[in-house]
Amino acid sequence: MTALGKLVRTTAFKIVAVYLLVFALFAAAVIVYLARHTQQLVVAQITETVEAEIRGLEEQYRVGGINRLVSVVETRAAQPGSNLYLVTTFAGAAIVGNVDVPTGALDKPGWSEISYRRSEEGDAARESRAIVRVLLVSGGFRLLVGRDFEERERLRQILAQPARWAVVLLVVMGVAGGVFVARRVLKRIEAMTATSERIMTGDLGGRLAVDGTGDEFDRLASSLNAMLERIEGLMAGLKHVSDNIAHDLKTPLTRLRNHAEEALRKAKSEAEYRAALEATIEESDGLIRTFDALLMIARAEAGETRANMTDFDAAEVAKSVAELYEPLAEEKGLRLVVKADGPLPVHASRELIGQALANLVDNAIKHGAPAASGATGEIEVAARRDGERTLLMVSDRGPGIAERDRARVIERFVRLESSRSQPGAGLGLSLAAAVARLHGGELRLEDHAPGLRVTLALSARAG
Numbered sequence: 052m053t054a055l056g057k058l059v060r061t062t063a064f065k066i067v068a069v070y071l072l073v074f075a076l077f078a079a080a081v082i083v084y085l086a087r088h089t090q091q092l093v094v095a096q097i098t099e100t101v102e103a104e105i106r107g108l109e110e111q112y113r114v115g116g117i118n119r120l121v122s123v124v125e126t127r128a129a130q131p132g133s134n135l136y137l138v139t140t141f142a143g144a145a146i147v148g149n150v151d152v153p154t155g156a157l158d159k160p161g162w163s164e165i166s167y168r169r170s171e172e173g174d175a176a177r178e179s180r181a182i183v184r185v186l187l188v189s190g191g192f193r194l195l196v197g198r199d200f201e202e203r204e205r206l207r208q209i210l211a212q213p214a215r216w217a218v219v220l221l222v223v224m225g226v227a228g229g230v231f232v233a234r235r236v237l238k239r240i241e242a243m244t245a246t247s248e249r250i251m252t253g254d255l256g257g258r259l260a261v262d263g264t265g266d267e268f269d270r271l272a273s274s275l276n277a278m279l280e281r282i283e284g285l286m287a288g289l290k291h292v293s294d295n296i297a298h299d300l301k302t303p304l305t306r307l308r309n310h311a312e313e314a315l316r317k318a319k320s321e322a323e324y325r326a327a328l329e330a331t332i333e334e335s336d337g338l339i340r341t342f343d344a345l346l347m348i349a350r351a352e353a354g355e356t357r358a359n360m361t362d363f364d365a366a367e368v369a370k371s372v373a374e375l376y377e378p379l380a381e382e383k384g385l386r387l388v389v390k391a392d393g394p395l396p397v398h399a400s401r402e403l404i405g406q407a408l409a410n411l412v413d414n415a416i417k418h419g420a421p422a423a424s425g426a427t428g429e430i431e432v433a434a435r436r437d438g439e440r441t442l443l444m445v446s447d448r449g450p451g452i453a454e455r456d457r458a459r460v461i462e463r464f465v466r467l468e469s470s471r472s473q474p475g476a477g478l479g480l481s482l483a484a485a486v487a488r489l490h491g492g493e494l495r496l497e498d499h500a501p502g503l504r505v506t507l508a509l510s511a512r513a514g
Contacts, residue, residue, distance in 0.1 A: 067232055071225035078221060082214045086207065094182065097198040098162070101184055104134055104196050112188055120194070121147045134198055135167065135181055141191025148195070152183075157193045160185045167197075239268050243275075255283040307334040363401050365441050365509070366393030369434040372405060376412045380430060383416055391434035397441050397509055399490050404443070404509070407486040408432075410479035411445040411505050419447025419502060440492065441509045448502040457496040483507060 112120040121138055128136040128149035137148030139157060150167045162184050168177070183197030243259050250257045258279060259272035314327030369391040380387040397404075412432060421428040431446040452460060461484045483505070484494040492509040 067225065067228060071222070074225070075218065075221055079218065082217070086211075086214070090207065097182055101134065101182070101196050101198055105184060105186055105194070108194060108196065109186070109188075112194075117188075117190060117192055120188070120192075124148065124194075134196060135183060137193075137195040139193045139195075141193070143193075146192075150181075150195075150197075152195065156183075157185050157195060160187050165197075236268075243268075243272065250279065255279065255286060303334050303338055307331055307338075310334065359402070360398055360400050362396055362398050364393050365395040365397045365404070365443060366391035366434045368401065368405050369408065369432050369443055372408045372412055373432040375409070376416060380416050383420060385416060385420065385428045385430055387412075388429060388431045389433075390431060393434070395434055395436055395441050397490075399509060400486075403486045403489065404507075407483040407507060408443055408445070410483055411443075411507065414479050414505075415445050415447040415449075415503075419449035421448050421501075437508075439510065443507040443509070444504055446499045446502060446504040448499070451498060451501060451503040452496060454498070460496070461494060480505075 108120060108123065111123045115122075124136045124138050125147045127133055128147065133149065135148075135150045137150050137152065137157075138146045139148075140146060143154075143157060149170055151170050152165055152167050156163070156165045162182065164180060164182050166178050167181050167183075168179070180200045181197045182200065183195050186194045186196075188194055246257050246259050258276045261269050261272045261276070263269065310327055310330045314324060314331075318324045318327055370389055373387055373389040377387045412430070415430045419428060419430055428448045430448075431444070433442075433444045433446070435442055435444075461480045480494070480496075487494045487507055487509065490509045492507065495506040495508060497504045497506065
């Protein structure tokens with residue numbers, strides 16, 4: 052398709068063309084209205100002039116009779132640029148005047164529009180149009196006074212020529228404006244298309260240009276760029292997860308195979324086979340928990356659980372989770388304290404909030420023991436309102452997490468060196484972060500001096 056063809060087919064050009072047509076029709080209607088109104092004013096002025104002339108001649112007739120009327124009409128008719136005059140007998144024979152009118156033009160008194168010729172010009176006179184008034188005077192005489200339409204025609208010509216040029220100029224300027232607008236729009240669209248095609252080939256780092264004008268194209272480009280950043284992040288996360296799954300799940304699968312192989316080679320008794328099977332089941336349960344966590348994270352990030360959101364008391368959930376993990380904390384020599392003054396109503400997924408808070412408490416029990424041997428550590432589970440947000444916080448007195456590592460530990464399968472000896476897959480904080488994002492909130496990791504405070508901040512009406 053040629054450049055002109057692309058230009059004409061653009062929506063911008065079509066819109067400009069429609070606006071041009073509408074505006075041209077409107078302008079033409081205004082010009083026609085002004086011309087008609089102006090002509091009506093001219094005709095009104097002509098009729099007023101003729102009426103005044105008729106009244107003057109009637110007065111002359113009353114004063115001096117037909118002779119005086121003929122004398123006055125003869126004088127006025129001889130003047131250059133005069134009105135049209137004609138006095139006839141009752142039989143229609145002309146007495147005095149400066150016009151020749153068609154037969155029957157004097158039969159009906161009153162106003163009429165007639166064709167006439169100037170009598171002083173003879174046979175060479177051209178036929179013109181005039182508005183006249185015929186008046187019957189006593190004695191059967193007829194008086195005709197009129198005015199040529201020359202002024203009206205001259206005015207029409209004066210208006211017609213500029214009007215034609217105005218319409219032509221309007222069309223030319225409209226087409227030029229349409230071409231300019233369409234070319235500018237087409238340029239932006241082609242730039243977006245080129246970027247989109249580059250992105251479709253695999254360059255997810257490409258972004259649509261934003262001119263900074265704040266127009267609809269900038270808003271569209273900004274929205275698409277935000278979407279592309281989200282897609283790029285998801286693709287990077289998918290690659291990262293795939294790599295981590297391949298790396299981190301390889302070890303438990305290898306252990307699972309080794310347990311089975313060792314049982315086949317070395318087990319001699321039922322007890323040894325039972326021990327091998329129990330080890331295999333334990334490894335399998337760990338794998339199942341890992342895949343369940345991955346599935347839950349995927350569901351949270353995809354927003355599939357929004358339909359299951361309900362109203363519940365966040366303080367009650369905090370108390371329930373703390374009560375569930377209290378025996379485990381005591382086994383580890385830790386004291387679990389709950390500070391949850393309810394009610395704290397939220398609209399969210401109770402299952403996901405409970406699971407996320409349970410992960411945070413489980414992590415605190417695993418990694419929150421104080422560094423000093425023999426010291427009794429404390430884990431605090433708190434729930435409170437903070438403005439428009441509900442905060443669920445888990446604090447411990449352990450070694451904490453260095454600030455440089457806090458953004459990294461919420462990624463999937465990330466485990467710090469100090470945590471390698473503890474069971475787990477490195478998905479607890481990832482799940483909590485995904486749940487926070489699903490509910491319009493955030494997961495914050497802060498220094499507890501000493502220890503770590505993890506805050507799950509939710510909107511008071513999340514979802």
